[in-house]
Amino acid sequence: MPLWVQLADELRSAIRDGRLRHRLPSEPELRDAYGVSRATVREAIRQLRTEGYLDARQGRGTFVVPKRQFEGYHQQRFSLAARLADVGKEVASVLAIERREDERAAARLGLEERSFVVVRRLRGVEGEVVALEEASVVVPEGEALLGSPIHQGSIYEVLEAAGVHVTAGIDEVSAVSADPVVAELLGGAEGRALILVERRTFAGARPVEYRRTLLQPDRMHFVAQWGRTDGEAL
Amino acid sequence: MPLWVQLADELRSAIRDGRLRHRLPSEPELRDAYGVSRATVREAIRQLRTEGYLDARQGRGTFVVPKRQFEGYHQQRFSLAARLADVGKEVASVLAIERREDERAAARLGLEERSFVVVRRLRGVEGEVVALEEASVVVPEGEALLGSPIHQGSIYEVLEAAGVHVTAGIDEVSAVSADPVVAELLGGAEGRALILVERRTFAGARPVEYRRTLLQPDRMHFVAQWGRTDGEAL
DNA sequence: GAGTGGTCTAGACCACCGG
DNA sequence: CGGTGGTCTAGACCACTCG
Numbered sequence: 090m091p092l093w094v095q096l097a098d099e100l101r102s103a104i105r106d107g108r109l110r111h112r113l114p115s116e117p118e119l120r121d122a123y124g125v126s127r128a129t130v131r132e133a134i135r136q137l138r139t140e141g142y143l144d145a146r147q148g149r150g151t152f153v154v155p156k157r158q159f160e161g162y163h164q165q166r167f168s169l170a171a172r173l174a175d176v177g178k179e180v181a182s183v184l185a186i187e188r189r190e191d192e193r194a195a196a197r198l199g200l201e202e203r204s205f206v207v208v209r210r211l212r213g214v215e216g217e218v219v220a221l222e223e224a225s226v227v228v229p230e231g232e233a234l235l236g237s238p239i240h241q242g243s244i245y246e247v248l249e250a251a252g253v254h255v256t257a258g259i260d261e262v263s264a265v266s267a268d269p270v271v272a273e274l275l276g277g278a279e280g281r282a283l284i285l286v287e288r289r290t291f292a293g294a295r296p297v298e299y300r301r302t303l304l305q306p307d308r309m310h311f312v313a314q315w316g317r318t319d320g321e322a323l
Numbered sequence: 324m325p326l327w328v329q330l331a332d333e334l335r336s337a338i339r340d341g342r343l344r345h346r347l348p349s350e351p352e353l354r355d356a357y358g359v360s361r362a363t364v365r366e367a368i369r370q371l372r373t374e375g376y377l378d379a380r381q382g383r384g385t386f387v388v389p390k391r392q393f394e395g396y397h398q399q400r401f402s403l404a405a406r407l408a409d410v411g412k413e414v415a416s417v418l419a420i421e422r423r424e425d426e427r428a429a430a431r432l433g434l435e436e437r438s439f440v441v442v443r444r445l446r447g448v449e450g451e452v453v454a455l456e457e458a459s460v461v462v463p464e465g466e467a468l469l470g471s472p473i474h475q476g477s478i479y480e481v482l483e484a485a486g487v488h489v490t491a492g493i494d495e496v497s498a499v500s501a502d503p504v505v506a507e508l509l510g511g512a513e514g515r516a517l518i519l520v521e522r523r524t525f526a527g528a529r530p531v532e533y534r535r536t537l538l539q540p541d542r543m544h545f546v547a548q549w550g551r552t553d554g555e556a557l
Numbered sequence: 558g559a560g561t562g563g564t565c566t567a568g569a570c571c572a573c574c575g576g
Numbered sequence: 577c578g579g580t581g582g583t584c585t586a587g588a589c590c591a592c593t594c595g
Contacts, residue, residue, distance in 0.1 A: 091564060115580060126566045128362075131581085147581045148573035263540040264498035264516040282498040282516035285540075306497040306519075325583060349561060360585045365562085381562045382592030 092125055093132035100133060104142050104153050113143065113151040184209040184274075186234060194225035194299035198289060205299075206231030208244060211274060221274050224300040230292075244298070245290075253292050261287045265303070275305060282306060326359055327366035332488070333357075334367060338376050338387050347377065347385040418443040418508075420468060428459035428533035432523060439533075440465030442478060445508060455508050458534040464526075478532070479524075487526050495521045499537070509539055516540060 096119075103109040114122065119130045134151060137143040145151040186208045195203040205225040212220040224244055226234060233251035234244065248254075263285045272279040283303045290298035330353075337343035348356065353364045368385060371377040379385040420442045429437040439459040446454040458478055460468060467485035468478065479489050499519045506513040517537045524532035 093564075117580090126568095128567095129565060132564085134581095145581060146574085148575075148579080150574095150580060262496055262518070264518045264538075265540065266500075266514070266516045280500070280514055282500045284496070284498045284518075304498075306499065327583075351561090360587095362586095363584060366583085368562095379562060380593085382560080382594080384561060384593095 093129045093136070096123055096125065096129065096133035097136045100137055101140070101142060104137075110153055113153065115150065182211045182213070184211060188228070188232075188235070191225045191299075197287070197299045198227070198296035200227065200296060202227065204228050206234050208234060218274075218276055218305070220302055220304050221271060222300065222302045224298055226298045227296065230297055248292075248297070253297060259289045263287070267303075271303060275303065277305060327363045327370070330357055330359065330363065330367035331370045334371055335374070335376060338371075344387055347387065349384065416445045416447070418445060422462070422466075422469070425459045425533075431521070431533045432461070432530035434461065434530060436461065438462055440468050442468060452508075452510055452539070454536055454538045455505060456534065456536045458532055460532045461530065464531055482526075482531070487531060489524055489526055489531065493523045497521070501537075505537060509537065511539060 100109065100113075113119070113134075116127050116130050116134070120127045123130070134143055134145065138145060142154060143151055144154050186206070188204065188206050190203045191205045191207060192203055194205050195201070205227060208222075208224045208226070210222045210224075211218055212222055225231075226244070226248070230248060230251070230253045233253075234247055237247045264282055265285045267275065267277055267279055267281045267283050269279050271283070272281065275283070277283075284306055286300075286302040286304065288298070288300040288302070289296060290300065334343065334347075347353070347368075350361050350364050350368070354361045357364070368377055368379065372379060376388060377385055378388050420440070422438065422440050424437045425439045425441060426437055428439050428441075429435070439461060442456075442458045442460070444456045444458075445452055446456055459465075460478070460482070464482060464485070464487045467487075468481055471481045482489060497519045498516055501509065501511055501513055501515045501517050503513050505517070506515065509517070511517075518540055520534075520536040520538065522532070522534040522536070523530060524534065
């Protein structure tokens with residue numbers, strides 16, 4: 090492993106554990122502490138800046154970026170909808186989890202098999218309902234979900250534990266009007282504009298999931314950042 | 324201007340003009356050609372890599388990334404809304420282009436100055452109206468737009484030609500209901516769900532544009548791809 | 558083996574910020 | 577003013593790619 094990667098790993102861990110807070114030691118201090126050149130220190134810091142952990146200001150120092158609820162797209166591992174999956178202190182109430190036919194999911198995933206394990210959940214953050222989600226997972230992979238307590242956790246964690254490694258996905262973001270049932274569940278007015286995220290998930294080349302998520306636009310929306318703004322934009 | 328910025332500008336122009344294609348001269352060659360150190364060359368190349376212009380491969384060389392019409396989100400230079408900006412054979416009809424106050428744009432961009440050049444356009448693809456867009460560009464940068472024919476082209480191209488280099492931005496995607504005016508313009512029903520994209524654009528650290536785009540969900544939506552699917556997914 | 562980009566060093570000067 | 581990060585130099589060795 091390159092030195093700067095090791096150093097970056099070291100610093101990242103320290104930040105995540107809370108051992109590093111507020112301000113980072115200066116570059117010369119880090120150079121001496123780790124016995125490397127300043128360029129190596131800077132390379133590590135550069136990496137952590139692009140990952141969103143650090144923010145450097147000329148003349149002032151390098152600072153740990155406080156954790157945010159809503160982070161930029163480019164920092165997310167699973168991008169777009171990870172916004173939902175990873176948002177902290179989130180609670181999901183499972184409305185239904187069953188095995189059934191799902192024509193639409195089969196069509197979207199390009200599969201002949203129409204039997205899926207379907208999980209329907211309401212998702213909330215800080216006591217507010219923000220999303221209604223229906224995930225259709227292919228069989229047999231999805232069967233691991235039938236006996237699992239996924240009220241809190243991620244479907245992907247359950248799949249991972251069952252040996253299904255989600256590697257990629259496609260999200261399509263659109264907008265729809267709330268029908269009466271959805272309006273009731275999400276606590277909004279009928280006909281109101283909602284964000285719709287359709288997701289197709291893959292394990293290697295195999296499609297494993299089709300997911301529809303309906304979001305309250307005033308509770309949550311998607312943020313995408315592109316390019317660089319000298320750390321000021323967010 | 325730092326040397327590496329000048330060099331990056333130089334190379335970027337060369338790429339856009341087509342003077343640089345396929346493969347870049349090697350780092351030692353660039354170092355000698357421009358009379359700088361290799362670190363400076365690498366810094367410039369690093370910048371253009373993050374901007375999506377270049378791709379470097381150890382042992383092989385540094386290559387100009389070919390322009391693509393439709394790409395997954397993660398490969399996009401300007402990501403999300405680039406889908407709109409770059410969609411082929413697109414036509415925009417300019418409803419208004421004027422200099423005026425825009426409180427909201429000023430607030431969103433965090434500027435005291437409230438005077439903007441505001442461009443309001445309807446955008447269509449293949450004869451169908453798909454989007455209504457209002458871009459508020461800061462002055463004095465935006466003044467270049469006042470005399471420009473932007474019916475076809477991109478606002479960013481005009482800005483670029485005027486020496487304003489857009490380097491970054493943030494898109495926020497949400498959903499709203501169509502009000503009567505918007506419904507009329509977009510040819511849909513009042514109250515219908517539309518996709519709203521709010522964009523903040525930056526040239527370096529300076530905010531240069533606030534843009535609101537309303538999209539017909541059945542005509543166009545956003546696609547984001549994450550991870551890898553052995554090239555099959557899209 | 559020659560050439561490429563990736564990493565690393567030890568120095569230097571600068572612009573900027575705070576006390 | 578001293579300390580910070582930003583820039584820049586002139587070297588060096590390495591892993592990798594390709595003919």
